[in-house]
Amino acid sequence: MHSVVRIAVAPASSPSWVADSVREGGGEVVDGGSAAGVVWTDARDAEGLAAFLREYPHIGWVQVPFAGVENFIPIIDDSRLWTCGKGVYAEPVAEHALALMLAGMRHIGGYARADSWSGPVGRNLLGADVTIVGGGGITESLVRLLGPFGCRITVVRRHVSDMVGVDTVVETGHLVDALVGADVVVLALALTPETTSLMSRAEFSVMEKHAWLVNVARGAHVVTEDLVWALESGEIAGACLDVTNPEPLPAAHRLWSLDNCIITPHVGNTPEMAIPLLAERIRSNVHRYRVGEELLGRIDIRRGY
Known part of the structure; x- marks a missing residue:
């Protein structure tokens, strides 16, 4: 005993x-x-x-x-x-990531801000090319939730190993290759010195013009000034952020006013x-x-x- x-x-x-x-x-x-x-x-x-x-x-x-x-x-x-x-929090954070993916790709943020009837905008998550950066519990849960959508999923992680429901797994050194052609890119990885400022102008420049960035990890993965540039210039279609840098995001920050940016206040769980x-x-x-x-x-x- x-x-x-x-x-x-x-x-x-x-x-x-x-x-x-x-x-x-x-x-x-x-x-x-x-x-x-x-x-x-x-x-x-x-x-x-x-x-x-x-x-x-x-x-x-x-x-x-x-x-x-x-x-x-x-x-x-x-x-x-x-x-x-x-x-511990993989399931609710993955659920939130899925909600943000749909909100961005189906233009829910834009329609929610509208004050008059508008035209059709949006792309399918069904059958989309999805790149997820990070290979931990959130990714495993999100991959399972994406199952009914029939997405082609690429995971970028430190070490390559087979993952259930994932089509391709690549090492972090091949991040740029995984960004090219993706309809949506999800950040779901730990913040370390190596992953700080992982997404900057160079990475946004190779993403598709219609692609969305979803960040449910840490704000410091993204160079905020470069993200503002990518959103304002149309380099990417939009971003859904549950985390920001700085955090909390100041009330007057440019990201709040961008129609192609959806922000939730770190409420993945x-x-x-x-x-x-x-x-x-x-x-x-x-x-x-x-x-x-x-x-x-x-x-x-x-x-x-």
């Missing part, structure tokens, strides 16, 4: 359901001094977590809340286990969607840590996600 594992929940402002999830996983919620691990709930306070770990250096496992861990990279090291929300998903990840990982099983969402320190 496995003993109860002692887990801290921090910072003090953490919602009560986090501690409930720890207990449901077989953990005892304690302060940092007697904890074997910590569930850290503030995705923006990396320095607070660093201070916590300096105070309690014996802690062997850290769970952070979101899939994106770029804020924590400076403090992640090999001295303990690190896990994140990798894969809302609290109503995210809480039960993260609660289940915490429950599962506390149980796994207690019984010595492999933890879900392990952070690869060398890859940065």
